[in-house]
Amino acid sequence: MKPNDKKIWNIIGQDEDRWRKKKKRSEDFQTVDAVIDLYTAKQLSQLQEKGFLGSITGTIASGKESGVFLAELGPEGEKNCEALSLSSPIVVKIFRTSTLNFKQIIHYIDGDRRFQKYSKKTHHIINLWVEKEYSNLHRSSLAEINVPKPILVKKNILLMELLGKDGVPYPLLRYTPDAVTKSTLTQILDQTKQLFQRANLVHADLSPFNILMGDGTPYFIDMSQSVLFSHPKALEFLKRDLRNIISFFSMRGIEVPDESEIFDEITRDYPDRDLIIQ
Numbered sequence: 001m002k003p004n005d006k007k008i009w010n011i012i013g014q015d016e017d018r019w020r021k022k023k024k025r026s027e028d029f030q031t032v033d034a035v036i037d038l039y040t041a042k043q044l045s046q047l048q049e050k051g052f053l054g055s056i057t058g059t060i061a062s063g064k065e066s067g068v069f070l071a072e073l074g075p076e077g078e079k080n081c082e083a084l085s086l087s088s089p090i091v092v093k094i095f096r097t098s099t100l101n102f103k104q105i106i107h108y109i110d111g112d113r114r115f116q117k118y119s120k121k122t123h124h125i126i127n128l129w130v131e132k133e134y135s136n137l138h139r140s141s142l143a144e145i146n147v148p149k150p151i152l153v154k155k156n157i158l159l160m161e162l163l164g165k166d167g168v169p170y171p172l173l174r175y176t177p178d179a180v181t182k183s184t185l186t187q188i189l190d191q192t193k194q195l196f197q198r199a200n201l202v203h204a205d206l207s208p209f210n211i212l213m214g215d216g217t218p219y220f221i222d223m224s225q226s227v228l229f230s231h232p233k234a235l236e237f238l239k240r241d242l243r244n245i246i247s248f249f250s251m252r253g254i255e256v257p258d259e260s261e262i263f264d265e266i267t268r269d270y271p272d273r274d275l276i277i278q
């Protein structure tokens with residue numbers, strides 16, 4: 001189902017205009033705690049004032065470049081999420097503006113037709129990076145790939161579906177030894193194929209650290225770096241993804257298929273790059 005993102009964007013846009021007009025003070029951007037600086041806190045409170053977000057109820061993960069939290073939707077958020085068949089709790093992913101590796105992320109933005117002209121200003125690149133994850137998750141969920149449905153993006157904040165049961169997030173494949181089976185491998189390779197063929201995307205950071213396991217089903221997460229298959233390095237990234245997954249299963253004694261055969265199967269009908277219309 002198509003998320004009702006336009007409406008959300010419009011309402012948030014009004015807020016952003018108001019914020020832009022205000023004089024920003026440098027202390028607003030200083031990091032107060034590990035993840036939430038004052039600027040981010042302001043974005044969060046605007047989401048709360050507009051009723052999209054309720055309270056943040058817990059921390060799921062706190063990494064170098066992002067913090068991932070459990071949260072309640074606000075009343076307006078609940079209304080908008082009905083169309084997505086989503087309800088509380090949800091996930092709030094906050095990108096840390098001070099530690100994102102710009103040199104690294106530019107490789108995944110340059111060459112993507114969706115982002116041909118962009119400002120090189122630091123905060124614009126961060127916003128683009130977050131929008132890119134939103135766009136990739138949106139595209140993937142429309143193609144019925146197992147990913148969290150994105151709800152909305154605001155500056156360095158992304159709201160999305162919680163992948164979990166009874167409010168508890170699913171575990172990572174890396175920490176779910178029971179899930180390291182032939183069936184899981186087959187499903188991951190099939191999802192990678194569907195991602196390429198139906199959503200025209202390559203994950204580009206596929207690993208047991210970016211796959212959640214829920215009741216025997218693998219879910220892909222963490223898609224800021226995912227690229228369209230027309231990206232000049234898309235096939236190189238796909239090969240690396242396949243190698244990461246296949247070697248993980250192979251090292252744990254699972255019988256694995258030949259990497260190049262899988263690559264050929266996925267890309268067999270790959271159209272001429274120049275004919276791809278996005």
Ligand SMILES: Nc1ncnc2c1ncn2[C@@H]1O[C@H](COP(=O)(O)OP(=O)(O)O)[C@@H](O)[C@H]1O
Binds near residue numbers: 063160162209221
């Ligand atoms: N939608 C989600 N549902 C449940 N857990 C999630 C979700 N998104 C992220 N997580 C958890 O948060 C962690 C970090 O998220 P991820 O998107 O991989 O960010 P990073 O870029 O910091 O690796 C993941 O390893 C996973 O445990």
Ligand SMILES: [Mg+2]
Binds near residue numbers: 209210222
């Ligand atoms: Mg990750």
